Amino acid sequence: MDKTRSKPFRSLAVRNFRLFAAGQVVSVAGTWMMVVSQDWLVLDLTGDSATALGTLTALQFTPMLLLTLYGGRLADRHDKRLLLTLANLASGALALALAVLVLAGDVRPWHLYLFAIGLGTVNSFEVPARMAFVAELVGPDLLPNASALSAAYFNTARVVGPALAGLLISAVGTGPVMLLNAVSYLATVAALRLMRPAELLRPEPSGRGSGVTDGLRYVRARPDLLVPLALLAVVGLFGFNFQLTLPLLAKTVFHADATAFGLLTTAFAAGSLLAAFATTARSGRPAARTVTGSALAFGVSETAAGWAPDYVSAAVLLALTGFATIYFAQAANHRIQLGSDPRYRGRVMALYTLILQGLTPLGALLVGWLTSRYGARSGLWVGGSVSLLAALAALPASRTRRGSRTATDTGSQSCGPAPLPPTRSAGRP
Template identity: 70%
Template sequence: MSGSFLHKAVTTAFRSLSVRNFRLFVLGQITSMTGTWMMVVAQDWLVLGLTRDSSAALATVTGLQFTPVLLLTLLGGRLADRFDKRALLTAANLASAMLSLSLALLVLADGVHLWHLYVFAVALGTVNAVEVPTRISFVGELVGTELLPNASSLSGAYFNAARVLGPALAGLLISALGTGPVMLLNAASYLATVVALLMMRPDELQRGGRPASRVRVLDGLAHLRDRRDLVPPLVLVAVIGLFGLNLQLTLPLMAKTVFHAEAAAFGLLTTAVAAGSLLAAFAGTARRGRPPERVVIGAAFAFGVLEAAAGLAPGFGAAMVLLALTGFASMYFAQAANHRIQLGSDPRYRGRVMALYTLILQGSAPLGALFVGLLAEHFGARSGLCAGGLISLSAALAAAAAEHTRRGRTAPAPGPAVPGRPTAGSRS
């Protein structure tokens, strides 16, 4: 009985991998994302080495990398809805490979300066503004609507598997070889995604109808006016993305200034977050439909409590445990919000709606990085985690109160449909 149950559970968790194109996509992405997370650790370590542990410089690089996302992601979503997503992803990964190779060669030649990192951060961020919304919406073309929740959760799983493997490898390689070789490996890793995309069978992609001759960004925003149930999770994503999800900045500061750790130990902190996120991603593979709003709010609440607790961790071991739990809550929240938004939007507008989701989640990073950087500069690295957790917790409580109020208003017997409010048939 237990063997049959286990087999069924595994089959359910990995059912979207039965699609050949998605299998290729996952293999390419695992390799590429592992290289990307190795690059994150190498870049952060290089910045701190060039600036004598300046949190302001680290915040600036983070901010510059995400500023193009803030400015250009809606345009990226428009491109994703207008043009062939497979071709866009191929071009974006080739561009990222060339940029990463150029930076790696500068580092290997011992000719890198801080301003070089600023320039490459902006350039890579510009490519990401197109690549991220295209990649997210492309998953639906790979597997179709029925398998989308499972495929999206598995995408989170491979992303976080890379977050586990990448920082751990980077810490060891930086200690042994320096940051240059790590950046060179990252440049090569993009080619895995390119090869996977080229090996796909285009006739098996589940594309929607032909896009309109004029695909406008404003049409995607107008779609939200008709689907107001998409707005609350987007607001929560905005607040938590702005103040809570700044671990890329807070972790290296905690490692160096609080625990006085070396590169390998810093990699362990990042790996702890990723391990928790990986477990949450696998937990999400059991989801078969659109999650209710209360699941999104509950995950946001848990994330706020755990991040604040991680900021108060008394030692390195306690920090690793609490960061793993924080990683679990952050991924569970992000995926629940993603599924509620993506499965609630019309496929014709999905690229633009998910571009807005990406804009809110990642584009808030420049402002969040400045906030956390200034806070850490004046009050220490712990303050960034504590403040982010408390603000996220407050946002979850406000969202719960708002949801309770809306339920109270709709509690009486059904009456005429209220303009702008989704009907029962439009919600999962």
């Protein structure tokens, strides 16, 4: 076996990916500082209203529910590097406008709601392009490692960002933190423009006759993609609502200040970071039972976190939940992405994003109602219990796939073309 395949940071040998990762660490850290600031601010402005926080989360993710599939179509047709540059500039401009309002003391809840809608719209195009772009940076052989490292730097930023935000909010308020986030987007823009386009491994662009519905038909014809996507839908809808449940748990159950809230979020992110590094050793497409097993572990850990008796035990259980969250999401990501034809990857990953993040508005509204009626803990233990039941329901399908592995489950996962579904007339969306 090639020794380079066992190195956890082997993708960083690729210059373009190294630039991309460096820019993302800075930008994502700023984003997580913004998340903490935004959530803390809306609770302050609305008297700790769970409904207001749920509405804010729902508005941020609603555009993704409506536009992400179209964003994936654009990613398959156009230069992903250019799309990402424009998206990060737009996000930075939105963040700057909100920071100015906060610093001027004129911010109102509806300003936060408008910002959430605007950022969600940009993310509808940025996220599928970014996820598909990683394959262009490193190629199929390094894709599992690069994907795992992407999760690692994301969660590194998720550890640093909330902890730093908690300290800064206590010291200088939310306005300067939001301003730092606006500036952080320039790191990604600079990294993208410093790349060498000739070294990108671009697939042949999809033609005009290849649209959103063609991507959906492609996925429908692939049961090995449908099962993890369906499991991801249930877990994402009910279990992945931490942007709502964590601030409510910190503030209404443990009566924590901004610093303690940041540390609770950091504990969750630290577990996520460990999971991301654990998956860097993966060199091929994970089995269906790996996806299902990690979903089971997630359901158990989140349910336990919902019943944590004190702040310290909650932090420990949330670290375990964070580990299971990323391990499951990465297993599903790798199984879906490494089983997809490169020509359809933008649309397949857009569907992945739509399921993982686009369903968040529904989940946020549901959990917001649940926690306002039954308390912050209910959002965790209900989400964990439903996720556990979904994983148990998916177990028979995992065993079936184990007994009859497809061609995409074997070999080195070169990500070459898979059988394509029949297409309809050109020009169909």
